[in-house]
Amino acid sequence: MSLTSAAGLVIFRYTNKVIQFLLLQTSYGQHHWTPPKGHVDPGESNWVTALRETKEEAGYSENDLEIYKDISYTLNYDVNQKPKCVIYWLAKLKKPEQNVTLSDEHQDYKWLPLQQAQELSGFDDMKLLLADFHEKAVKLV
Numbered sequence: 001m002s003l004t005s006a007a008g009l010v011i012f013r014y015t016n017k018v019i020q021f022l023l024l025q026t027s028y029g030q031h032h033w034t035p036p037k038g039h040v041d042p043g044e045s046n047w048v049t050a051l052r053e054t055k056e057e058a059g060y061s062e063n064d065l066e067i068y069k070d071i072s073y074t075l076n077y078d079v080n081q082k083p084k085c086v087i088y089w090l091a092k093l094k095k096p097e098q099n100v101t102l103s104d105e106h107q108d109y110k111w112l113p114l115q116q117a118q119e120l121s122g123f124d125d126m127k128l129l130l131a132d133f134h135e136k137a138v139k140l141v
């Protein structure tokens with residue numbers, strides 16, 4: 001069975017001594033919340049996909065972010081009975097006040113501290129990812 005691959009960035013900002021994660025709400029389907037990410041195009045690397053999707057979906061380019069290439073986390077779940085693999089890298093927004101620019105694919109966004117981000121994401125594997133990244137982000141601010 002073919003595997004769907006996607007890649008993205010879990011972006012945090014450090015403001016008022018709090019780490020907040022960026023979640024985007026889809027404008028389609030069940031309007032679920034995820035970090036910026038998307039399908040890997042044919043011939044594209046996961047890394048390039050993550051950067052491209054982040055620019056398209058949140059408006060941030062590589063220069064706006066401190067991306068921790070050695071800190072990644074992979075989720076595996078099924079979508080319509082097909083396995084999907086999503087790799088995320090951790091990234092910090094350099095200027096915490098820099099605005100998000102959404103595309104048509106999303107209708108809302110939120111910057112949330114760990115627990116609220118976990119609750120909004122809803123998925124157990126994403127909750128674990130956020131906890132792991134939060135532990136690492138604490139050492140990076």
Ligand SMILES: Nc1ncnc2c1ncn2[C@@H]1O[C@H](COP(=O)(O)OP(=O)(O)OP(=O)(O)OP(=O)(O)OC[C@H]2O[C@@H](n3cnc4c(N)ncnc43)[C@H](O)[C@@H]2O)[C@@H](O)[C@H]1O
Nearest residue numbers: 006028029030032034037038039075077079105123125126
């Ligand atoms: N229902 C829909 N109606 C209309 N257009 C649609 C559509 N779904 C996708 N599209 C189109 O596909 C494009 C998205 O392409 P991309 O932007 O390239 O890809 P994506 O983020 O990987 O898409 P998606 O939202 O489907 O993925 P996710 O894994 O979060 O989500 C996929 C499924 O997995 C679930 N899911 C998400 N995270 C999960 C997790 N951690 N564990 C288990 N399930 C999870 C989600 O609830 C969701 O049901 C959009 O432009 C849109 O046009």
